[in-house]
Amino acid sequence: MQRRNGLFWGIFLLTLGVLFLARRAGWLDVDWHSLVNLWPVLLILAGVNLILERRGNPIAFVTTVMLAVAIPATLFGFFNRHHDRDRDGFHMRWNHDDDDDDNGDNSYGDRNDNDDDNGDEEDNDDDYQHERERRNAESGRVQTNTFTETMDASTHEAVLKLSGGAGRFIISNPTSELIKADARQTVGMYSMSVDRDPATHIPTIELKPKDEHQHIDLKDGDFENRMDIHLNDKPIWTMDVALGAGQGDLDLSAYAVKSLKLGAGAADLDLKLGAKVDQADIKLDVGAASVTVHVPKEVGCRIKKDGALNVEQLDDFTNVGGGEYVSPGYDASSKKMLIRFDGGISRFKVVRY
Missing domain, CATH: 2.160.20 (Pectate Lyase C-like)
Incomplete structure (x- = not known):
């Protein structure tokens, strides 16, 4: 059965949209490295799909759907793997001093036993958050x-x-x-x-x-x-x-x-x-x-x-x-x-x- 343009690209875009939504909502907890390393499976699946379509086998419908889901997921994983590396490195620089805090309290004031210092740290965090929001707003401007x-x-x-x-x-x-x-x-x-x-x-x-x-x-x-x-x-x-x-x-x-x-x-x-x-x-x-x-x-x-x-x-x-x-x-x-x-x-x- 011939693969229709609307079927493949409709599922492709639907999958990509769901991944974007899940990423923004924080629903995804995926080992992107392992996922991206499975990319040769796409070539195998594409080869099977091509053979089935050439023979007019109705199972080609299933392999087409699998390809339309697997390709955007792999591409999405590839880019997010690099994004996660950059993001994790950023958080490590900010949270390094919390490693010795065994009492479960993440405040800087307990570490320094100084409420004034804790207030200064909170102000710095607020300034950082405002700056980050400003940059995000600028980057989103058309x-x-x-x-x-x-x-x-x-x-x-x-x-x-x-x-x-x-x-x-x-x-x-x-x-x-x-x-x-x-x-x-x-x-x-x-x-x-x-x-x-x-x-x-x-x-x-x-x-x-x-x-x-x-x-x-x-x-x-x-x-x-x-x-x-x-x-x-x-x-x-x-x-x-x-x-x-x-x-x-x-x-x-x-x-x-x-x-x-x-x-x-x-x-x-x-x-x-x-x-x-x-x-x-x-x-x-x-x-x-x-x-x-x-x-x-x-x-x-x-x-x-x-x-x-x-x-x-x-x-x-x-x-x-x-x-x-x-x-x-x-x-x-x-x-x-x-x-x-x-x-x-x-x-x-x-x-x-």
């Missing part, structure tokens, strides 16, 4: 930024380089500017640079986080990272997009995209391509992801697929061997597209519209 670059009428080609961590990334309707991007984030900030080639005058736009190694505390459920991008539809575009975990809604149907390199980790990607160029080269390199690609019917499409642990839905394509598939009437098509897909534990679907 920051918004808008980036724009004016369109030059002489610009016939352009390059977009986009990178981001966990979050949601959207490319949609065209703009009269060369680019207009709106960013919303609670952690870190984005930056944009535009460099024009001295000889060809082709602009290269680079949009990325200022701190590419920004720490994200998964205990805080108020994290937001969203990027909405609008491009000019006049130039021919070359795109290099590198995303982490999250969601990508990339509607490129209105743009002339001759080359797209898209890399992602644990993500849900929906990519819509257009028919604005005679030859398009699309390279998809993903990890644990669900990828849906929409291709115009008037474009002849060839797919080269790699990766053993993939479930693909290529119903309108003919398997020509060697992991390659072609759309009907490919050779006679005046416009052609090559899609190269390399996936880890992933689901790959191509829809002709």
Whole structure:
């Protein structure tokens, strides 16, 4: 039985949400180190699931559900293991002097036999708590930024380089500017640079986080990272997009995209391509992801697929061997597209519209 996109990602997100809630409510007391060390089980489970689905075995429904629970739990455990190490080290520095307190009273006043000193310590604790609350409030504040670059009428080609961590990334309707991007984030900030080639005058736009190694505390459920991008539809575009975990809604149907390199980790990607160029080269390199690609019917499409642990839905394509598939009437098509897909534990679907 084919694994449905909604089933896997619905359970995936539900599990992740429950883990966030349990973490914030203090319900979790888990040995994250032992849990994360079991990650090879995911590969075994994914292999069993793939075999069962290829054979149409109904038990594949059970293994799909198990994967949808196990993958987010392992990812959550990995990040929280490092968070717990940092947190435990912090508490050790504050509680070190309590180790010799055998009477069960944790007050500093009993240790020093001085009520005034105890009052000073309590004031310091209050100051620390207020400072911590202030920093938490600041880190939870949503920051918004808008980036724009004016369109030059002489610009016939352009390059977009986009990178981001966990979050949601959207490319949609065209703009009269060369680019207009709106960013919303609670952690870190984005930056944009535009460099024009001295000889060809082709602009290269680079949009990325200022701190590419920004720490994200998964205990805080108020994290937001969203990027909405609008491009000019006049130039021919070359795109290099590198995303982490999250969601990508990339509607490129209105743009002339001759080359797209898209890399992602644990993500849900929906990519819509257009028919604005005679030859398009699309390279998809993903990890644990669900990828849906929409291709115009008037474009002849060839797919080269790699990766053993993939479930693909290529119903309108003919398997020509060697992991390659072609759309009907490919050779006679005046416009052609090559899609190269390399996936880890992933689901790959191509829809002709």
